Amino acid sequence: MLLKFTKMHGAGNDFVVIDLITQRYQPREDDIRRLADRHFGIGCDQVLLVETPDRPEVDFRYRIFNADGSEVENCGNGARCFARFVRDKHLTGKRVIRVQTAGGVLELRLRDKHRVEVDMGAPIFEPARIPLQAEAMADHYVLDVNGQQLEIGALSMGNPHAIVRVDDTAAAPVATLGPAIERHPRFPQRANAGFMQVLSEQEIKLRVYERGAGETLACGTGACAAAVYGMLRGWLRDTVTVSLPGGKLEIHWSGPGKPVTMTGPTAVVFEGSIRI
Secondary structure, three states: OEEEEEEEEEOOEEEEEEEOOOOOOOOOHHHHHHHHOOOOOOOOOEEEEEEOOOOOOOOEEEEEEEOOOOEEOOOHHHHHHHHHHHHHOOOOOOOEEEEEEOOEEEEEEEOOOOEEEEEOOOOEOOHHHOOOOOOOOOOOEEEEEOOEEEEEEEEEOOOEEEEEEOOOHHHOOHHHHHHHHHOOOOOOOOOEEEEEEEEEOOEEEEEEEEOOOEEEOOOHHHHHHHHHHHHHOOOOOOEEEEEEOOEEEEEEEOOOOOOEEEEEEOEEEEEEEEEO
16 A cells, blocks of 8 residues: 655654554554665654544544654654644644643644644653652662663653763763663663753753664653753753754743643655555
8 A cells, every 4th residue: 555654853853744544554563664764764763643532532643653663652752743744734723732642641732833832741750650660759760771870860751761961962872871771671661861961050952862763863752851850950940941963942841740841843854655
């Protein structure tokens, strides 16, 4: 079959977006890997599926597959692209869109043609819900990584994150520590590893090694997790600009129990069809 798709990106985090409301297709792991392959497929960090919801209070079902074929709970940059996609394709006329994900319900707000604000929900800190193997909840944890005692923050933004504060993101050993943290046995569902440099109380730099995708140019949930961790530790104010290799995101959080909001750009790269 010929499958229509749209290639999009949010701050360099790139996606293949597929409308499964007007098309019929059942995703398979090997198909996802082929679509995501940058040499033999279309190429992307994640494949995003737009589906009809099975809950009356939401507008769409939003499914996310990493480049390795694994399905994951959440993707913030993808959520922004999702909102623009369903508007551009006339699947909705709403400017506030509610979508169900494996990690919960997200509310997406189109601010203008290119910028979208996402209500990411409240961060989760309880170790069992991240999930992280730990005796008790703490503002930081010590992880034994390759014989090194590493201080990390850990929380969930609908998906698990580990955050390491570094002096310089450019020199951070993302290629070696990233996969070691991702697959650390204390994270039973693996984790996204963020490397954060604090520039001021209102700005950080961030690199993220994403679970199932490797290092990406941007990670929306990773930006939220890093900002929240910095706010909890008293390093950051409640509104922060996160500078990632692919662009900038604005993160706001009012404190425990409150939702995190993320605002950032979206872009359409090209459209096409591929034989599956």
